[in-house]
Amino acid sequence: MKIKLSALAEKLGLDHTGDDMEISGVNTLEKAGPEDLSFLVNPKYAQLLDTTRAGCVLTSGPYADRVGRALVSSNVYMDLAKVVNIFAKPQGCLQGVSELAYVHPEARVDDTATVYPFAFIGARAVVGARSVVFPGCYVGEDSAIGADCLLYPNAVVMGSVTIGDKVILQPGAVLGGDGFGFAQTPFGHMKIPQIGTVIVEESVEIGSNTAIDRAALDTTRIGRGTKIDNLVQIGHNVQVGEHCLIIGQVGIGGSTKVGNNVVLAGQVGVADNAEIGDGAMIAAQSGLAGKIEPGSRLAGTPVMPAGTFLKAAGSCMPRLPELFRRVKALEKELNAVKAAANGGNDDE
Amino acid sequence: MKIKLSALAEKLGLDHTGDDMEISGVNTLEKAGPEDLSFLVNPKYAQLLDTTRAGCVLTSGPYADRVGRALVSSNVYMDLAKVVNIFAKPQGCLQGVSELAYVHPEARVDDTATVYPFAFIGARAVVGARSVVFPGCYVGEDSAIGADCLLYPNAVVMGSVTIGDKVILQPGAVLGGDGFGFAQTPFGHMKIPQIGTVIVEESVEIGSNTAIDRAALDTTRIGRGTKIDNLVQIGHNVQVGEHCLIIGQVGIGGSTKVGNNVVLAGQVGVADNAEIGDGAMIAAQSGLAGKIEPGSRLAGTPVMPAGTFLKAAGSCMPRLPELFRRVKALEKELNAVKAAANGGNDDE
Amino acid sequence: MKIKLSALAEKLGLDHTGDDMEISGVNTLEKAGPEDLSFLVNPKYAQLLDTTRAGCVLTSGPYADRVGRALVSSNVYMDLAKVVNIFAKPQGCLQGVSELAYVHPEARVDDTATVYPFAFIGARAVVGARSVVFPGCYVGEDSAIGADCLLYPNAVVMGSVTIGDKVILQPGAVLGGDGFGFAQTPFGHMKIPQIGTVIVEESVEIGSNTAIDRAALDTTRIGRGTKIDNLVQIGHNVQVGEHCLIIGQVGIGGSTKVGNNVVLAGQVGVADNAEIGDGAMIAAQSGLAGKIEPGSRLAGTPVMPAGTFLKAAGSCMPRLPELFRRVKALEKELNAVKAAANGGNDDE
Known part of the structure; x- marks a missing residue:
């Protein structure tokens, strides 16, 4: 070229x-x-x-x-x-639907789509125009893959999941595994079957070995244009808005709502039932819960304004042993001053 | 329905x-x-x-x-x-052992089990009654899968691993990969072959893309009824008790012992050779090592009582810059007081 | 035996x-x-x-x-x-190239190599002598696997990736997924195609479900003898030196350089564009950025000398509420002393 x-x-x-x-x-x-x-x-x-x-x-x-x-x-x-x-040269070396793939008789694969050997397309599943399903991918029954999608090797789309157009699943990404929901009973944890689904809107990218759980009852949703990095965990019922950037190894607990244009840096942890406002940016490794205002710039566990964290954890934290010594010295000196004052008083 | x-x-x-x-x-x-x-x-x-x-x-x-x-x-x-x-409708759209699966002649798959296309069942491996092995799963030689198990797509059970009844492996879960064991030599890190195994007891669930390593020599064990979320890392020789909840992205270092009914929240890190007592609950993102008392409620890195962490990290930490200023002011004022007192003394 | x-x-x-x-x-x-x-x-x-x-x-x-x-x-x-x-008994139960594998006519698989059922070897890919490619593995077009390699089940090597001799990929490891690179535009995040590659040098081991991204334009490199644990994330363009130990769930941001003999303990996060000197050891869960001196022993987020962190986070942190009370008491007492002194002055 x-x-x-x-x-x-x-x-x-x-x-x-x-x-x-x-x-x-x-x-x-x-x-x-x-x-x-x-x-x-x-x-x-x-x-x-x-x-x-x-x-x-x-x-x-x-x-x-x-x-x-x-x-x-x-x-x-x-x-x-x-x-x-x-x-750029696209990944891959084959075209069309391989005879070594399994395509369920009730599945509908577009004539222009590619399905590699050892890919599995379940009953009533749909694969859209020009989409490519690489080896080892699983597309469960009743799932729908839009047009111009790339499902790289070993990506898994469990049953009844819907994926919009121009979505990219990097290798090993898992969509629609069961959410982590158990009832506490006298006999141990009883599984609450996860009968909801996952909807991934158009132009989303999902990183290698990232896991996005299906909802317990309704829908886990990833909004249009959002990009998710590798090894991210997204719990059941989570709602992620549009055009977010979710960096590697972030974890988002169940039922949390993430607004639009949010940036979660690497290894951030978000508790379940949290709510993150539009445009918030959270620094790497932060841990947050509750309600986060739109446009916030936060860091730390639990989160505080990023500037405060920088001072508190970056400058103050390493000097804490020194601060303890200084406070101890102050206490001693103040006692001496008080004793001297009392001594003075006694002399009077 | x-x-x-x-x-x-x-x-x-x-x-x-x-x-x-x-x-x-x-x-x-x-x-x-x-x-x-x-x-x-x-x-x-x-x-x-x-x-x-x-x-x-x-x-x-x-x-x-x-x-x-x-x-x-x-x-x-x-x-x-x-x-x-x-x-609930179970995942999947096929039944019985597919002709597109590979079942080793010496493997034993129960008549009532389902093995999907592109699943691999190795020599002398056993798949129990009513268990379902989805596409892309690997069951290594000499491994045993109990009855009523679900191995969702691309789950991997390496050789000689034993899985009890009613166990669920979410997509991409890996059981029995090699533990991380190397001897330091003048020529670099020499691999210590990992010849132990993994035993997963009944009614355990293991999340998407979670990895549980085989022991170096003996057994990595996950106790009955324990539920493990997505993207969790469990090192070699770890012993996890019964009815634990291990939330997404937790990492547990080698040879650590986790008691019964323990809850490790998301992204917790546990050092190797630690010991966590029954019923302990560890807050998200905490880092712990050593011996943890039964029933503990801990948070932070390193861990401290959860209430202390909440005050220390939540209220005190953001106010550290202010505290440093206050201590500096105190030092200055105390010096002034002392100088004034000395001045008074000089006058005498 | x-x-x-x-x-x-x-x-x-x-x-x-x-x-x-x-x-x-x-x-x-x-x-x-x-x-x-x-x-x-x-x-x-x-x-x-x-x-x-x-x-x-x-x-x-x-x-x-x-x-x-x-x-x-x-x-x-x-x-x-x-x-x-x-x-030790090697994993696996078959030998030779299975008729149930897909080997592209233009691929070159050594006569002594083993390729299991449902493995995929792409166009012009090379598999070296005595290497074993387990079920569900993907070796993309133009990729090269050296001699004596083990690609355990469902490992993915995307196109144009080069792997040296004696490399082990644990199950589900992904090499050469796209780096996380997007241009901000008025229409949202525009994907920057990732046209670089990954080079893994000899005697490297890569853990279960670990993800190593291909470079944007040039090369992500893992140096000879380096051992990487499970669920690790390595971003695009990262350069990892020789004989490093990178423990479970570490995340390394794009374009970071890691020297030789570096140890990154579990769940460490490294920002993008950082530089870590030879022989540095970073404690578990630490977060670091910028330039790290060779031989450093660091801990915390952001990192500080490990000894300092131990004192600051281990001893001082839990006593912060007490320290705030002590400072408040000092302020009160000093005011009392000053008031008394002023009172004295007034009396004069």
Whole structure:
């Protein structure tokens, strides 16, 4: 795959500086060669512009004149996504429905879909146009996979789950496993059968080995455009809004509501029955419960304003042993002062 | 599936108020329609009784007269589990041993068991009566699966693992992967082969993508009735007692002993060689090591009494910067007092 | 499998005490019988030497005379690894390439390799000598698996990933899933296709259901001899050095560099773009970012010296409510002292 810089610029609606060239790939400033396009987003790495061998650099205006050839953008990441898309090769090596797949006679697989060997499509399940179901995937009975979906190897969609268009399930993702619901009885924990479902709206991506449980009775829902990283746990009945970013190893307890455009950084834990307002951003490893205001910036367990956490845990915490010593010294000195004062009094 | 309220009440040994009706499903107070049964456990949601459209509500005595028809229970969750069980439809769409499965000639699969396409049953492995092995599952050589078990898609039971009756493995659960054991040598980490096994006792449930390692030499054991959530890590040689609840993303280090009726909330980390007494409850995200007394209520890393943690981390922690300022002010003022006193002394 | 103690000693280049015997297995001091060899590493368990029924104990010199028969070693764990290796039986029950596997016509599988039923080997993929690919594994197009590798059931190696010799993938491990990279646009998060790869060097072990993402553009790399436990998340572009130990449920953010011989204990979280120096050891559940000096011993979120954390979080934290009370009391008393002093002044 090769493309002229001028053609690329036109395709993206951007201007370029320097003479035209043929671009054959995309790489980092450090690794790009003279036939590659590279990019600069973070000013922190601007000095790499002096040493990069990249034939052309996609960057914003202020940096464009620091290289011989620049593709000038006001949203470098977005245009980078578009450029990489041009060079990207989809995963996989087969097309059509394999004879080594199991497709239930009552399932409906679109003529343009691909189903790999050892994939299983259950009764009355639907696989939409151009969707690809890789080896080892399971699509349970009565489940529906939209159009243009990618179910990477060993992804599991249990029965009666609905997945919108353009959804990507990374390898080993599990949708619709049973929620963790048990009644306490004198004979131990009695399973409450989980008869609800999961709805994943369009353009959602779900990471490798992430698990999203079906609702106890109604619906666990992941809103349009939300991106979920690897090894995330989402409990039953959870409602995740649109365009959220949920980073690796986050855990969300049952029945919690997550608003739109929320960012949960890595390993965050959210209790069950919590409510997180739109646009909240929660720092990595935080633990939260209850109601979180929209737009909050929080950190810590339990969460506090991120700035407070930075001071409290970052600066104060390591100095706690010192603080205890200082308070002890103060107590001693104050006693001495009081004793002296009393002594003085006694002298009078 | 429909059932008369009177028949349901009789089946459960409960009384009902209001006239008889035909129940066709179960749902939450908010989502239930006039043909559905709903339920109230938490008094916090009692006001929903005023607006629910549910035809009948399963609840405890004090709330029964707030709705037209109630099914009166002294253990609502337990009776809910029973009711939902009546309406629940099992996952799956096939029965019997598929010709597309691989069953080793020396394996023994009960006549009443189901083995789906692309499941693998190894040499001398046993699958018990009425158990169901979904697509993509692996049951290694010499492993034994009890009766009435469910192995959901892509669950892995490595060789020589023993699983009791009525055990449920959610999708992607891994039993008997190698424990993490290495000898430090001048040439790097040398693998200590893990030749022990895993025993899972009856009525255990294991969550999606949870991993339970085989012992180095003897046995990793999960006690009867214990329920383990998704993405939990259980190291080699761990002994988990009976009727525990281990919530999502908990990690338990090697050789740790967990008593009976222990609750480990989400993302708790337990060091290796720890010992947790019966009935202990550990709050989410806590980190613990050493010996934990039976009945403890702990939180934090390292753990402390849960009430102390709530005060220390919840109230005190965010006010640490303020405390440092107050101590500094005290030091300054005390110095001033002392200087004044000394000044007084000088004057004398 | 049985071996004479004298033969074993010779094989390992060790001396033994006591008369010769035939050893038929290895087990713990508590579980070993008279035909078993056992071992003692940790002096803490030395009193078990008095009661063990083991026929022979592998241990270091100081303990050898406390049992009738000892195999004397200066690196007990290393020699234990060698002994267990003699008794270990490899997982699995088949050999050769199964007719129930899918091997792409353009794939190259070594004659001595084993590919189980329902494994998928993509176009131009290579599987090296004596490597074993268990059921449900996926080896994507253009990927290369070295010699003597074990891909346990349902391990996934996406396209264009390279795996060195003697690598072990535990069940459900995912290599080369897409990194979590999105451009923020007015229309939501736009996926940046992840066109880089993953390289796993020789003698690496990767735990059950662990996920290692492919790089955005270049390479995610796991260095020679590094051992990764279960449910670990490694983001795109991460560089892990040689001979590291990365314990269960650790998460490493994108583009982070981990040096050689680093130990990250369970549930540690590392931010993206961090840099961890050689030989650093990070305590369980810690959270770190930025640059970490070689040889550091750190703990906490954010990390501080491990000794400081132990004091601050272990001793000081639970006493914070008390400290607040003490400071309040000091303030009150100091005010009283000042008032008294002022009173004195007034009197003058």
